[in-house]
Amino acid sequence: MLPPKSDPRWRDLVRGKLKTAPSLLATKFFMARIAGLAKNDSSEENISKLVNESVSFFTKNSVLAKADIEMIFGKEKKK
Amino acid sequence: MNGLYTIDETAKLYTIDETAKLIVSGKNLLLAGDETLLQELPPGRWIGGTSPYFIGAHGGVMTSSRIFVTVLPEEVVDISTHLYDESELPELASNGPENGFTFLIIPAFTSIHRSFAENVHNYPRIFERPLLGWVAGVALEDIRTIRPKVFDGRTGKSSAVRAAAVHARLKDHVAAEVGIVNLFCQGSGPEITVERPAFSCRDVYINGDRTNFAAYILNNKIDARLPLVADYYGAMVNVSVREIDLLTCEVNFYAPLFPDVIYRFASPIDDYEAAFSREIQKVRGTPAVSVNCILNYVYGRLEGKRTGGLVGPITFGEIAYRLLNQTLVYMILRRA
Numbered sequence: 001m002l003p004p005k006s007d008p009r010w011r012d013l014v015r016g017k018l019k020t021a022p023s024l025l026a027t028k029f030f031m032a033r034i035a036g037l038a039k040n041d042s043s044e045e046n047i048s049k050l051v052n053e054s055v056s057f058f059t060k061n062s063v064l065a066k067a068d069i070e071m072i073f074g075k076e077k078k079k
Numbered sequence: 080m081n082g083l084y085t086i087d088e089t090a091k092l093y094t095i096d097e098t099a100k101l102i103v104s105g106k107n108l109l110l111a112g113d114e115t116l117l118q119e120l121p122p123g124r125w126i127g128g129t130s131p132y133f134i135g136a137h138g139g140v141m142t143s144s145r146i147f148v149t150v151l152p153e154e155v156v157d158i159s160t161h162l163y164d165e166s167e168l169p170e171l172a173s174n175g176p177e178n179g180f181t182f183l184i185i186p187a188f189t190s191i192h193r194s195f196a197e198n199v200h201n202y203p204r205i206f207e208r209p210l211l212g213w214v215a216g217v218a219l220e221d222i223r224t225i226r227p228k229v230f231d232g233r234t235g236k237s238s239a240v241r242a243a244a245v246h247a248r249l250k251d252h253v254a255a256e257v258g259i260v261n262l263f264c265q266g267s268g269p270e271i272t273v274e275r276p277a278f279s280c281r282d283v284y285i286n287g288d289r290t291n292f293a294a295y296i297l298n299n300k301i302d303a304r305l306p307l308v309a310d311y312y313g314a315m316v317n318v319s320v321r322e323i324d325l326l327t328c329e330v331n332f333y334a335p336l337f338p339d340v341i342y343r344f345a346s347p348i349d350d351y352e353a354a355f356s357r358e359i360q361k362v363r364g365t366p367a368v369s370v371n372c373i374l375n376y377v378y379g380r381l382e383g384k385r386t387g388g389l390v391g392p393i394t395f396g397e398i399a400y401r402l403l404n405q406t407l408v409y410m411i412l413r414r415a
Binding site: 020021022024025026027028029030031032033035036039040056057060061063064 | 200204206207208209254256257258259311312313314339340399400401413415
């Protein structure tokens with residue numbers, strides 16, 4: 001399960017502060033694009049926009065990108 | 080998660096009569112072949128593009144008398160097709176089904192080819208829905224006289240300037256994964272960067288120093304059959320040299336170079352056939368669709384040679400979310 005949009009790890013991900021080595025091709029291309037856009041415009045407005053895009057991307061790809069999501073945010077704890 | 084299908088069962092070279100029978104039977108098809116064959120086919124649930132080069136069951140082959148047919152598996156429950164013009168392409172992902180994939184064929188050396196390559200990464204939601212496909216071509220000796228074409232079998236229309244797409248909806252609990260096999264990785268040479276997106280350039284920055292690229296390649300005796308390679312979060316993306324124009328001192332490419340991306344010339348490959356066999360073994364699952372590049376076919380001398388059991392059309396550019404060169408693109412259907 002993905003963390004809420006307000007989780008600070010989303011901003012860290014977009015800003016390239018989280019070390020990631022995704023396995024899904026779509027994640028690799030998406031992250032490369034997001035990182036480039038964040039580097040060129042680090043304004044609060046742009047980072048928020050990129051966080052929204054990231055949440056949308058991982059939500060839509062939650063099945064195939066499961067390993068990438070777990071690598072970035074950690075495995076979901078069993079209740 | 081393993082792939083659901085075996086490509087040998089669903090993709091091979093057929094005669095025009097065999098292909099027509101498959102169309103009439105109502106199968107969902109992706110076709111590649113000579114223009115004269117494709118334009119004689121009956122209407123039906125198919126899209127196609129021109130190419131006379133293929134990797135068939137017995138290896139690489141050039142033929143204008145057969146059509147390469149990929150039968151989309153039964154997990155595809157519905158398709159829609161469309162010929163996109165340049166202004167419509169940004170809608171590509173939005174027009175796709177919520178669970179499925181889009182397969183796109185673009186005619187080579189056209190405005191829409193250029194536009195797609197330079198802008199696809201900014202299309203809305205483009206990475207949220209699987210996108211793959213290829214760039215249609217012609218026999219290498221006909222490049223200057225015959226235009227590549229794409230076909231929408233549902234309408235019977237063809238085009239040399241628009242792109243043919245099939246949006247395929249999948250059964251619930253099946254997901255399409257698009258992947259690549261790239262034999263190349265960045266070599267140990269200098270960093271190469273550019274100022275703006277371009278399919279051609281005069282000057283680049285070599286380790287930060289502005290340099291005429293054509294002169295750099297020639298003076299350093301660089302094998303221009305090797306692509307420039309960029310690292311996209313671990314995905315190696317090639318840009319292949321199409322031509323070095325000594326009159327204009329320009330270098331032309333089969334895909335654009337982008338600013339803010341670091342390129343290096345690739346390390347050389349001795350044996351393409353062995354390298355493909357080795358790399359394809361690393362793919363988890365069996366692809367339902369695959370396409371490979373004309374430059375791998377030519378530079379790797381793949382005529383009569385196999386590529387690790389994967390078959391498909393040989394193309395003038397490969398699409399896996401973006402335009403790629405000298406790369407094998409595949410799709411695996413996985414149980415979700």
